[in-house]
Amino acid sequence: MAGVHPDALMVKRIATGTIAVGLVVLGIKYYAFYVTGSVALYSDALESIVNVVAGVIALWAVSVSFAPADSDHQFGHTKAEYFSAVVEGALIIVAALLILREAWGAYLEPRTLEAPMVGIAINGAATLINLLWAQFLIRASRARRSPALAADGRHIMADVVTSVGVLTGLAVASVTGWGLLDPIMAALVAVNILREGWLVVTSSLSGLMDQAMAPADEERVRSIISGHALGALEVHDLKTRIAGRALFIEFHMVVPSAMTVGDAHDICDRIEEALLREFDHSTVQIHVEPEGEIKQTGVPVV
Incomplete structure (x- = not known):
């Protein structure tokens, strides 16, 4: 904000x-x-x-x-x-x-x-x-x-x-x-x-030069996403960068094609709120994709 x-x-x-x-x-x-x-x-x-x-x-x-x-x-x-x-x-x-x-x-x-x-x-x-x-x-x-x-x-x-x-x-x-x-x-x-x-x-x-978060912090980001993405199929292309005290986190989230925009938005809100609790003053950007975009190389959803 x-x-x-x-x-x-x-x-x-x-x-x-x-x-x-x-x-x-x-x-x-x-x-x-x-x-x-x-x-x-x-x-x-x-x-x-x-x-x-x-x-x-x-x-x-x-x-x-x-x-x-x-x-x-x-x-x-x-x-x-x-x-x-x-x-x-x-x-x-x-x-x-x-x-x-x-x-x-x-x-x-x-x-x-x-x-x-x-x-x-x-x-x-x-x-x-x-x-x-x-x-x-x-x-x-x-x-x-x-x-x-x-x-x-x-x-x-x-x-x-x-x-x-x-x-x-x-x-x-x-x-x-x-x-x-x-x-x-x-x-x-x-x-x-x-x-x-x-x-x-x-x-x-x-x-x-837009350095990424430390490996331990980035792993924590993955864990939070995985634990709060219930309803999604996959999260991939996670990217992070540090700008002073500001943190920027972005990724793609794959959801079932039949899922409504509102339901997908609820998942995004849940993930964003969890990340903000852990990483104060971070900016989270989530790109929602249909299930045809699954790469099977991303963050598993639990």
Whole structure:
């Protein structure tokens, strides 16, 4: 059904919260860099800038995605969130390249770290904030089927992993006095960020290319159809696709040639209602065919 998604306000609030959290974490991480002069901590702070920019883009995307269908976009605007995730992936890659440049400069001219343990403690606090927020985003993205929130959650969780690596490297460097470990850790951060950027982009492109539902979900669709199609002869040519949080399910249903339009319509309503109970905010399209169209390769009716 057309209209505003009931989760619209909540998702927008979460996206706004991501920006606020990103700004706080950015400030904390930059202060850790300021205290220590560590290029690894600088790289960690630079990735937080990407988090903030990505949060702004995600807020725009979810706002657009919740806009109701119109004459130019009759299936809605839910795919807008995929564009946000693609842009975020591109920003991640740019950040990684900037970090690599900074790491190379520090490798050529090693720097003496100042107050490394203080920097580690400060950055550790920012990492804990990121961990808690990333876990919240991932749960929220699953509950509300939001690609933009999912991309933010994965990115921030990757930031947590790299931060832990950076903190470990700095701790070792401060104990051993091996200054080159600082730019090496920064370079490793950049490589991990590149990997995460690639995963975000490829996942989003799959959505833009009308990716089908997961095999387990599609099997559940088949089971629901089979269990609620009493009176039909066969269901075949099942197709599914995902567009952000929206799901589209379509198939052909074969009924006896003597069945009335009203009876066939009742079966369609029964199947559609069952699917909507299981898959919220999905669109179901059923093409009714006479018994001569049986293929004997479709979903059995029980």
